[in-house]
Each structure stands twice: as C-alpha cells, then as structure tokens.
Amino acid sequence: METEAPLTDKPLRLADDFAQRSIADRTSDLTFPAGRMLLEIIAEPRRMADLTLAEWDGFLRMAMWTGLWPQLTMQARRLGLETELPHPILPHLQATANLAAACERSMNWERDRLGVALQNVGPPIILLKGAAYALCRFPFAEGRLSSDMDVLVPAAALPQVEAALMEHGWRADEENPLDAAYFRRWLHEIPPLHHETRGTLIDLHHTILPLTDRLRVNPQLLLDAAVPIANTPFSVLAPVDMVIHAATHLFRNGDFSLGLRGLCDLDGLLRIFGQTDRFWEDLLQRAPQLDLTIPCSHALPCAVRYLGTPIPREVLEQVELWRPGWPPPRVLDWLFERALIPRDPLERDPVRKLAIWWLQFWPPPRWRAVFSWLFWSKRIAGLNPFRPRQP
Amino acid sequence: MTLGELTQDEFRARLRDGLPLRTGPFHLSLRSNLNVIAESVHLLYADFPVIERQPFYDFHVRVSAVRRVDLWLRPLSRFQIDGYEPFRMFPVPTAAASLEWGINRGISTRSHHLLVIHAAVLEKSGRAVILLGESGSGKSTLCAAMALSGWRLLSDELALISPADGSLAALARPIILKNESIRIIRDFAAGVCMGREMPGTSKGTVAHMRPPADSVARAHESARPGLFVFVNYQAGAPAQLEPVPKPQAHMRIARNAFNYGILGRVGFETLADAVDAAPAYVLTYGQLTEAIPLLGQAAAAQ
Structure with a gap:
C-alpha cells in the first residue's frame, strides 16, 4: 500500500469555509464543553500541553470514554509533550502507553499466527479495520486498541478457512445454537472465534454488511480490488473501499458507542488517501457500485463537520445528492451528533443512549429477515422477564 | 483533621x-x-x-x-x-x-504504569511481606491479623510495584473479610473496628475492617519487597515456612499479577528484581498466633 503517495501539486479545494473556520466556531453549537474540548484536542493534539490540571480532569475522562485516549497518548509522546504536561497526568500517559504497546504486540503475534494457520489456504486473506490500519502502519492508528481481529474471506472459502483455524486452536465462541444459527443465516460474519490458549478473538467476515440489511453489497468487488501487502500473506481493501467500509461500519452497521473513534479512523484515512491521484473520482464511482452511497452521504459531512476533514467541495455536493430524504437529514444529523459526542461520562445521558439505540436499529432490516423465525427466536429468548437479576 | x-x-x-x-x-x-x-x-x-x-x-x-x-x-x-x-x-x-x-x-x-499483583502487603521495619494466595487460602485473614499485630498495612489486595525503583506503594484501605474470617478476626482482637456484615454477595458474607490509624498516616511511605509468601491455610497444621526456588516463585507471582503480560519486558524485569531481592516461601499455618511471629522472624532475618 502506498501510504506515502506523492502529493498532488494542485492544492486541495476545501469543502467550504466550514472546514477552514476555527474549531471553536465549528463546535460552538455543541452544548457540552467537554465535547468541544475533546474535538479541539483531536484537531490539534499539541494543545494538550495548554490544558490546566482541572481541564485534564474532564478531558481525560472524555478521551477514555470515546476510546481515543490511547491514540492521543501516542500522539502526545510523538510530539514530545511529556515534559510539558502536568505531573499527575504522567502515570496515566505511561499506563496507557504500556497498554497500547501490549495490544500492538499481541496483534502482531496474532497476525503472525493467523498467517501461519492460513498459509495453505488459497484465497487472499483480507484484514479489515484496526488490523488493516496496523498492517499499513497508518500514523493516525498508532495506539488504537482493538479487542479482536477482523478478517474478510470469500464466502466460498469459509469452510476451508474455518477448518484451518480450528486446526490451529481457534474455537467457536457462540454456545447458544440459536445465536450461532442467526450468525450463519443473517450476519456478515460467522460466530466469533477465540483462541483456546491465547484467548484472542477473530471475527471472520464474508461480506461487510449483515444480510439483514436492505443494501446489497457484492463482496466480490471488494475481494477483486484488494491490495496485497508485500512480504505478508495478507491483503487490505483498496483505498476507496477501505474508506467506504469505515463509513459503512459506523453509519450503517453502527455501534456508535465508540463512534467518534470510528469517525477519526475515517478522517485519518481520508487525510492519507485524499492526497492521491484520482482518489475522489474513484470514491464517487465506487460508492454506487457497492450500493453504499447512503452511508457515505452521512459519513463524509460528519467528518467535515466534527473533524474538519479536507474533502473537496464537489465531492460533498455529490454526496449531498445521495442523502435519503427520510428520516429528515436534520433529524439524523442531530442523532449523529448526540451519539458521536458524549457529555461528561460521569453524568447520565439518556438522550445519547437513545440516539445510539435508534441508530443501531435504523434502518429497519429487510422484510425477509423480519419474517424469518430465526430473527425473532433469538430476540424473544433474550427478553425473558424472569431471568434472575444478579447483583 | x-x-x-x-x-x-x-x-x-x-x-x-x-x-x-x-x-x-x-x-x-x-x-x-x-x-x-x-x-x-x-x-x-x-x-x-x-x-x-x-x-x-x-x-x-x-x-x-x-x-x-x-x-x-x-x-x-x-x-x-x-x-x-x-x-x-x-x-x-x-x-x-x-x-x-x-x-x-x-x-x-x-494502573499499567505499575506492576499490579493480587496480593496483600504489610511492612515492619522497612521490610514488606507480600502475601499471595487464592481465595480461601487464608491470605486476607492473615493480612488482617498482621495489621492488628503491629504490622503496617499497605494493601490487602493489591501489591503495586514501581518499575522505576522497585518500591511498593501503600493504599491503606479497608481490609475485605469474607465468611469465616470475619469471626476469626473478631476473636483475634477484641474491639476490632469492622463495618456492617453484608450477607448474600457473590462471595458470601463480607465485612470490612478499618485500617490501623498508623498505616493510614504513613500511606505516602513506600516499602521495599522483603519476603514473598504463598499462603496456605490448613486447619490444625503447625506454622512452617518452606523456601521456594526463585524461578518458580517468579512464575507463580507472575500468574497472580494483573498486568504482567501487558508490561512485557518491563514487567519481567521489575518482578525479577523483586524476586532477586526478596526470598519466597510457602507458609502453611493453622494458627494465626503461630504464623505471625514466624513471618516476623523471617522478615527480620532478611
């Protein structure tokens, strides 16, 4: 992967004045000061050195709550801010740096073992999300913690890959047969596999959206365009696909509880790939091919709005045309904002909880899924009102 | 105040x-x-x-x-x-x-800036005794009894070793006692200050013992590892200490650490230094009154 592609000579035309306005302006309509401070620091990590100890109290919690603290820790270290930060922050910085290093070590080893387990398996093994960012050594993802490794293989190769993984010590995690059956029938991945001695998790995908979704992605397009990484048995998605997947994962398939981190991933990818030749044209062509225009139409404006991602004006204009009229974009934007940017984690935030819940279930699944028994049996089993309440 | x-x-x-x-x-x-x-x-x-x-x-x-x-x-x-x-x-x-x-x-x-081990830590004249043991091994009971016998309590649950200088940090928080050990400690020291007994938790009945005032006052003072002790309560057994070779001690302590793997090389080196400085024993005991003087002698001999 060309992560350090030559910059185009032509200066990027920024989306609109919006992106060029100061962060304070962009975030002025966010009601919660902790969220505003977090966005300011994400945009300019060097400003961590200017925070007072009292500001750190709120900022550190917000950074942890959004899952961005490990990445911010690594940035603070890269910028050499340790000497400028208040003394009580240093243990937290050190603790998180150690944790991030351990996670990286574990992921590298896991990737190595995965390569060994699958060395005789024919089709390309595509790493997704965090595992792919780590493999490509994207600077924005340095320190990013991941709890599992996401792998994409052709659906036809699933039995072969699964057998190879079983042989090398991975076991299916899902003991509930209803859940397992639901995974196989309606989801985009098989039940998670954990390694019996290392305890690490692999999510084996055959496509990038659940089959319950109304949008139909042809995974073959993703597989065909995947880019092999030199000196490894792995591939990653092509740049445009990687961006579209980041957008889709959050804005279609999304768990918004770590939404801001997902948006930062998207921002990081766009800042790297956006500079390469023909990237934006490819993106505008590729999204309709994959039937993923809707998630892109939500994600790109959000990235501009909250993170100031440099996106050309034409791209945003095109993307605007892709936005569905229902639910009204203003309503969705409000939900995104509430879900993406938490208030102070110490306070109850029922509105954010509701926004996250809504975004998880919107849009509704395909009728065929709704009418399948499997879809409901699992949910009904989970609703047992008599299950014992444990302390 | x-x-x-x-x-x-x-x-x-x-x-x-x-x-x-x-x-x-x-x-x-x-x-x-x-x-x-x-x-x-x-x-x-x-x-x-x-x-x-x-x-x-x-x-x-x-x-x-x-x-x-x-x-x-x-x-x-x-x-x-x-x-x-x-x-x-x-x-x-x-x-x-x-x-x-x-x-x-x-x-x-x-706290991954520290090596965190699931252990009780008590100190006398600068030497810390680090008590390790699974639930039911009599670790907390022994810890509480030692705290009531003139040892300074650093922690009943967490040994925090600094990789920078190998010192143990004190917390001096209340000691968690469970089930029979509540009665044993009440019998051990009349008038011990304990909170309410709370029956029906996931670990049975729980009560907390107030940490000694002196331990709280000295909670800013760290201590050096003096002795690692794997506690093994056996009803009726005479108190005895049996040495554990250092490599085995290292591995057993590592299994009791929360973040040994996370700290990687730093964790290994921190623990190796601690085990180097402090010998390890298995303590088998049936009576608190026998075990505590024995540990006192062993710590003083270091």
Whole structure:
C-alpha cells in the first residue's frame, strides 16, 4: 500500500469555509464543553500541553470514554509533550502507553499466527479495520486498541478457512445454537472465534454488511480490488473501499458507542488517501457500485463537520445528492451528533443512549429477515422477564 | 483533621458533592447519596485526613441508588468509576462491598504504569511481606491479623510495584473479610473496628475492617519487597515456612499479577528484581498466633 503517495501539486479545494473556520466556531453549537474540548484536542493534539490540571480532569475522562485516549497518548509522546504536561497526568500517559504497546504486540503475534494457520489456504486473506490500519502502519492508528481481529474471506472459502483455524486452536465462541444459527443465516460474519490458549478473538467476515440489511453489497468487488501487502500473506481493501467500509461500519452497521473513534479512523484515512491521484473520482464511482452511497452521504459531512476533514467541495455536493430524504437529514444529523459526542461520562445521558439505540436499529432490516423465525427466536429468548437479576 | 472527626451530617454533605480521598499514589473523588455508603465510609475511612478539593482526580467513584419502579421493594445500587460500571447492580445493603471491590478493580485495570499483583502487603521495619494466595487460602485473614499485630498495612489486595525503583506503594484501605474470617478476626482482637456484615454477595458474607490509624498516616511511605509468601491455610497444621526456588516463585507471582503480560519486558524485569531481592516461601499455618511471629522472624532475618 502506498501510504506515502506523492502529493498532488494542485492544492486541495476545501469543502467550504466550514472546514477552514476555527474549531471553536465549528463546535460552538455543541452544548457540552467537554465535547468541544475533546474535538479541539483531536484537531490539534499539541494543545494538550495548554490544558490546566482541572481541564485534564474532564478531558481525560472524555478521551477514555470515546476510546481515543490511547491514540492521543501516542500522539502526545510523538510530539514530545511529556515534559510539558502536568505531573499527575504522567502515570496515566505511561499506563496507557504500556497498554497500547501490549495490544500492538499481541496483534502482531496474532497476525503472525493467523498467517501461519492460513498459509495453505488459497484465497487472499483480507484484514479489515484496526488490523488493516496496523498492517499499513497508518500514523493516525498508532495506539488504537482493538479487542479482536477482523478478517474478510470469500464466502466460498469459509469452510476451508474455518477448518484451518480450528486446526490451529481457534474455537467457536457462540454456545447458544440459536445465536450461532442467526450468525450463519443473517450476519456478515460467522460466530466469533477465540483462541483456546491465547484467548484472542477473530471475527471472520464474508461480506461487510449483515444480510439483514436492505443494501446489497457484492463482496466480490471488494475481494477483486484488494491490495496485497508485500512480504505478508495478507491483503487490505483498496483505498476507496477501505474508506467506504469505515463509513459503512459506523453509519450503517453502527455501534456508535465508540463512534467518534470510528469517525477519526475515517478522517485519518481520508487525510492519507485524499492526497492521491484520482482518489475522489474513484470514491464517487465506487460508492454506487457497492450500493453504499447512503452511508457515505452521512459519513463524509460528519467528518467535515466534527473533524474538519479536507474533502473537496464537489465531492460533498455529490454526496449531498445521495442523502435519503427520510428520516429528515436534520433529524439524523442531530442523532449523529448526540451519539458521536458524549457529555461528561460521569453524568447520565439518556438522550445519547437513545440516539445510539435508534441508530443501531435504523434502518429497519429487510422484510425477509423480519419474517424469518430465526430473527425473532433469538430476540424473544433474550427478553425473558424472569431471568434472575444478579447483583 | 480526619474524616472521623466530621459530624455525620457534614460527612454526608461532603459525600454528596464528591469527597476527595487520597489512597497512596491515587486521588479519588467519592460521591454517593446512599446512607449505607455514608455510614460505612465514615466508619472505615475515619482516620483518613480531610483533604481539600483537587483539580484532578485519578478516579471518580460514584455509588448511587437506582430509581426504578420495579426496584421499590428491593432497591439496587450502581457502582461507577469514571462512568464505567464494572459490575451488575448490587442490592443497596451490600453497596459498600461493591465500593471496595470496585476501587480495586479500577486500580488493577488502569494502573499499567505499575506492576499490579493480587496480593496483600504489610511492612515492619522497612521490610514488606507480600502475601499471595487464592481465595480461601487464608491470605486476607492473615493480612488482617498482621495489621492488628503491629504490622503496617499497605494493601490487602493489591501489591503495586514501581518499575522505576522497585518500591511498593501503600493504599491503606479497608481490609475485605469474607465468611469465616470475619469471626476469626473478631476473636483475634477484641474491639476490632469492622463495618456492617453484608450477607448474600457473590462471595458470601463480607465485612470490612478499618485500617490501623498508623498505616493510614504513613500511606505516602513506600516499602521495599522483603519476603514473598504463598499462603496456605490448613486447619490444625503447625506454622512452617518452606523456601521456594526463585524461578518458580517468579512464575507463580507472575500468574497472580494483573498486568504482567501487558508490561512485557518491563514487567519481567521489575518482578525479577523483586524476586532477586526478596526470598519466597510457602507458609502453611493453622494458627494465626503461630504464623505471625514466624513471618516476623523471617522478615527480620532478611
């Protein structure tokens, strides 16, 4: 992967004045000061050195709550801010740096073992999300913690890959047969596999959206365009696909509880790939091919709005045309904002909880899924009102 | 001024707005609107000094009542640390148990700048004895009895070793006692200060013992590892110490550490230095009164 592609000579035309306005302006309509401070620091990590100890109290919690603290820790270290930060922050910085290093070590080893387990398996093994960012050594993802490794293989190769993984010590995690059956029938991945001695998790995908979704992605397009990484048995998605997947994962398939981190991933990818030749044209062509225009139409404006991602004006204009009229974009934007940017984690935030819940279930699944028994049996089993309440 | 010197009402008021607490290297803000928590903390943390509000807290701890119609008859409480809830809800009468477990959980899952080992630590004349053992091994009981016999309590659950200088940090928080050990400790020292007994937790009946005032006053003082002891209670057995070779001791201690793997090489080196400096023994004992002098001699011999 060309992560350090030559910059185009032509200066990027920024989306609109919006992106060029100061962060304070962009975030002025966010009601919660902790969220505003977090966005300011994400945009300019060097400003961590200017925070007072009292500001750190709120900022550190917000950074942890959004899952961005490990990445911010690594940035603070890269910028050499340790000497400028208040003394009580240093243990937290050190603790998180150690944790991030351990996670990286574990992921590298896991990737190595995965390569060994699958060395005789024919089709390309595509790493997704965090595992792919780590493999490509994207600077924005340095320190990013991941709890599992996401792998994409052709659906036809699933039995072969699964057998190879079983042989090398991975076991299916899902003991509930209803859940397992639901995974196989309606989801985009098989039940998670954990390694019996290392305890690490692999999510084996055959496509990038659940089959319950109304949008139909042809995974073959993703597989065909995947880019092999030199000196490894792995591939990653092509740049445009990687961006579209980041957008889709959050804005279609999304768990918004770590939404801001997902948006930062998207921002990081766009800042790297956006500079390469023909990237934006490819993106505008590729999204309709994959039937993923809707998630892109939500994600790109959000990235501009909250993170100031440099996106050309034409791209945003095109993307605007892709936005569905229902639910009204203003309503969705409000939900995104509430879900993406938490208030102070110490306070109850029922509105954010509701926004996250809504975004998880919107849009509704395909009728065929709704009418399948499997879809409901699992949910009904989970609703047992008599299950014992444990302390 | 100590927390115990505050009146109940003053104490409650402070607890409602966030009571600043310092335990060893950590600053906590503790907030609760529950009477059981106010009562328990006022009693168990009585010797902690009243400190002023801090601009920055390492942990924001909150124990609150859950208001829900269906919980009218059996009220539940919720423990939160920096907004995270590590446990399911606890019935209000056992909320104090969730508080101590929760603070331990917070420290052990976040303090990766230190090597955190599941162990009790006590000190006498500069030498720390680190007691390791599974649940039921008699570790907490021995820890409480030692704290009542002139040893300085650093912690009943967490040994925090600094990779920078190999020192052990003190927490001097209440000791968690479970089931039979509650009675054993009441018999061991008449008039020992304990909180309410809380039956029906996931680990049975739990009660907390107040840490000795002297240990609390010296909580800023660290200690050097002097002795690693794998505790093994056996009813009726005479107290005896059996040496453990260093490599085995290292591996056994590593298994009891929360973040040995996370610290990687640093964890290995920190523990290797500690094990180098402090010999390891298996302690088999049936009587606290035999075990404590034995440990005193072994520590003094170092």
